[in-house]
Amino acid sequence: MKYLSLTLLIFLISCAKKNESENLNKGVATLKAETQLKLTDKSVKFLWREDEYDKELQDTVNSIFINQEYSKNISEPEKAALGFVASFIGSECDWDGAPNVKYDNLSCKINTALNLGHQCSDEHLGFLRKWFKNDKKALERLKDCSAVPYTASVQSTFDYIDVTTKGDTIKISFAANGVNMRTEQSWSYKEEDTFVFKKDNLVFVKSKESENERQSFEIDDQIEE
Template sequence: MKYSILIILILLMSCAKKNESKTVKVETPIKMTDKSVKFLWREDEYDKELKDTVNTIFINQEYCKNISEPERAALGFVSSFIGSECDWDGKANENYDNLSCKINTALNLGYQCSNTHLSFLRKWFKNDQKSLERLKDCSAVPYTASVQNTFDYINILTKGDTIKITFKASGVNMRSGNSWSYKEEDTFVFKKDNLLLVNSKESENEKDSF
């Protein structure tokens, strides 16, 4: 009798293991919907502390609430090299990885050029060696720096598996009294669980002095 019960238990455990082995974890595929969105723009806003009107960056918060991961990665990549009113969270730490930027905050990417920020992007661009190399030049520059770039606008167009980001950036060198601006169009292709930057077109710099 004892042997019969033991055999039954062994058979039941064997069946359970077989059923477990048949259980396959199915990942929900990422879906992107076609859209054209104004992601970032500039407007004049009254600053109570300064008691003056300043030109500042605004971000489409409604779009950020339902943004897809590929779009988040594409925007995060573009913003890795240009500032968006970035400032240190307290004082700059010894690793310079506590720089808070408006785009990173809106996209929940962590501090600019931090491990959180770059790990997310490296995961999404894991099959794009050129983009991985470029991420080594991630720019952690606060808005108070004498030489800096910042965004004037960013638009994003999603169609099928393609994400196209167009933006205008402007820069200034307070030491030399020079300024510049340029436009860029970056095209990304979504491949199941990664992104590829397939094309990047940049206009000539428009230079000025002050």
């Protein structure tokens, strides 16, 4: 009888532990569901340009400024959307030392602010590929990631970038301009790119671009005596 009671007691304790474990797992699953990432509606000026005095050049230059406070608390989907747009346009990029064999040591202001690593590096593209894993067109486009320094004769850069988030939709609106010193031409345009957040990935749904405004200029090669 004592043996039977002991066996029954062990069985009951075992069942209690099993139920406790199952309840714990359910609790963790519920917590994960409750803490699922949700975007917050917002409208933010992320990047803009201002004139500032450069002590080294001893002159006033027009420079890019980035909203550092927003960058510190940015959501991962918004970071991915901005990182995607910045993959094809420069933001005062310069080589971190001499260019390496893979040309993936280019430091850009946007990448630095968002902790994305060097432009077109494995860190940069790896993060974007993770977020655009279900968007074949976006993944294909990332193959054209542009690693162009600000000293290049052909380049483009941002004038401003605004971020608008509403529900699961992220819109990146920006103005950009470019120059080709070889052909003595410049251009400028505006664009609005729309992304949709889906649980653990991002989809690039559409892009609306204004007509390019092109201008010609002449480079004066004469040196004043």
